[in-house]
Amino acid sequence: MNKKVQENITTLHKDISFNGKLVGDEDIIISGRLEGVLQTSQNLTIEKSGIVKADIKSINLVLSGTLVGNVNSKGTVIINKSGRMVGDIKSDKIIINAGAQYKGTILTKGSSKVRSTQKISPKKNSRLKTKR
Amino acid sequence: MPKTTIGKSLFLDGELTGKDGLIIKGKLNGNIKVEGSILVEKDAIVKADIHANNVKISGEVKGNISSTGNVHYMEDSTVTGDTKTSRILIEDGATIKGSVHINI
Numbered sequence: 001m002n003k004k005v006q007e008n009i010t011t012l013h014k015d016i017s018f019n020g021k022l023v024g025d026e027d028i029i030i031s032g033r034l035e036g037v038l039q040t041s042q043n044l045t046i047e048k049s050g051i052v053k054a055d056i057k058s059i060n061l062v063l064s065g066t067l068v069g070n071v072n073s074k075g076t077v078i079i080n081k082s083g084r085m086v087g088d089i090k091s092d093k094i095i096i097n098a099g100a101q102y103k104g105t106i107l108t109k110g111s112s113k114v115r116s117t118q119k120i121s122p123k124k125n126s127r128l129k130t131k132r
Numbered sequence: 133m134p135k136t137t138i139g140k141s142l143f144l145d146g147e148l149t150g151k152d153g154l155i156i157k158g159k160l161n162g163n164i165k166v167e168g169s170i171l172v173e174k175d176a177i178v179k180a181d182i183h184a185n186n187v188k189i190s191g192e193v194k195g196n197i198s199s200t201g202n203v204h205y206m207e208d209s210t211v212t213g214d215t216k217t218s219r220i221l222i223e224d225g226a227t228i229k230g231s232v233h234i235n236i
Contacts (some may be wrong), residue, residue, distance in 0.1 A: 010139035015151045020146010020162055026139045036146055 014049050028058075030065070043075075048082050061091075063100075070104075140175065154184075154190070167202070188216075189225050196230075 001093040010028045012018060017033035023041045031047040036054050038044070050065035060075035063083040071077060073091035081099030088105045096102055135152065138144060142158035153168030162176075164170065169186035172178055176191035186201040189209040197203060199217040207225035209216045216233045 008139060008141075009137070010142050010158075011137050013136035013150070015149030015152040016148065016154070016166070018144065018146060020144060020148075020177045022142065022144050024139060024142035024158065025143045028139075028142075032136070032150065105213060121170045 012050075046083075138176075172209075181213075 005059045008026045010024060010026055012030045012032040012034060014031045020036045021037045022028075022034065022039070025042065026040065027042045027045070028038070029039050029045045029047065029052040030052060032049070033094065034054055036050065039057040040079065041059065041113070043060040043062070044056065045062045046052055046065040046067055048064045050083060053068045055065070055069045056071045059071055061071055061073050061077045062080065063078065063085060064080040067085045068087060070088045071090065073092070075087070076093040076095065077089055078092045078095045079085055079100040080099060081097045083097075084101040086103045088107065090107045092108060092109045094108060098126045136150070137155045138158045138160060140157045144158070144160045145162055147163045147165075150172070151167045153170065154164070154166055155171045155173065156178060157173045159177045159221070161179045164180050165183045168187060170182060170188070171186040172173045172189045172191045178192065179194045181195045182193070183198045184199055186204075187197055187199045188204040188206065189211060190206040191208070193208040193225060194212045196213045197211070197215045197217070201217075202219045202221065203215055203217040205211060205222045205226040205228060209221045210227040213228065213230045214233070215230060218235055220234055222228065223227060223235045
């Protein structure tokens with residue numbers, strides 16, 4: 001079983017750095033450095049030693065290292081206590097553990113509902129205008 | 133065994149550098165410069181110049197290979213590009229197009 005699991009995992013080890021675009025359909029674990037674009041249709045893990053400067057698209061994201069860039073996730077984003085992040089997060093579920101450092105904007109599904117209510121309000125204004 | 137693995141479904145476009153070794157199962161365009169060994173597996177397609185210690189190729193490589201150790205072209209390998217190394221092993225069935233410099 002373990003071997004099969006390992007076959008579908010991509011890892012970037014501590015002493016490896018990559019500069020460019022990485023696109024894939026499998027789990028990715030990053031312990032090294034990555035700069036550029038990172039897209040996967042599966043889960044992404046950034047380990048404690050991992051340093052990523054990239055815009056990210058993934059299902060789940062677990063961040064224990066450093067991340068500078070925007071995240072677009074279809075699952076859960078978890079920032080562990082050793083995690084540091086600067087950038088915007090777009091996700092349904094976000095967990096930021098105590099001790100984590102974060103700077104950025106968060107967009108969840110709930111906040112998009114808020115947006116839709118905001119859209120209604122200008123209609124009221126337009127009605128007022130017609131009355132005038 | 134190197135711990136860094138580029139999986140089958142992955143496509144990388146860019147520069148890969150480091151002190152560790154590599155296993156490539158997916159596709160890679162760009163440049164590879166590592167101090168460890170490189171293994172390009174059977175279905176992998178690499179369009180890049182490779183600088184590494186030991187190089188073992190079973191897949192497809194388009195680009196120049198320079199190695200400080202051994203180069204091993206396995207029977208399924210397809211290599212287009214020049215090879216610079218101190219030791220080379222080419223298996224029966226390997227497809228190679230390019231010049232080979234040994235002992236530089």
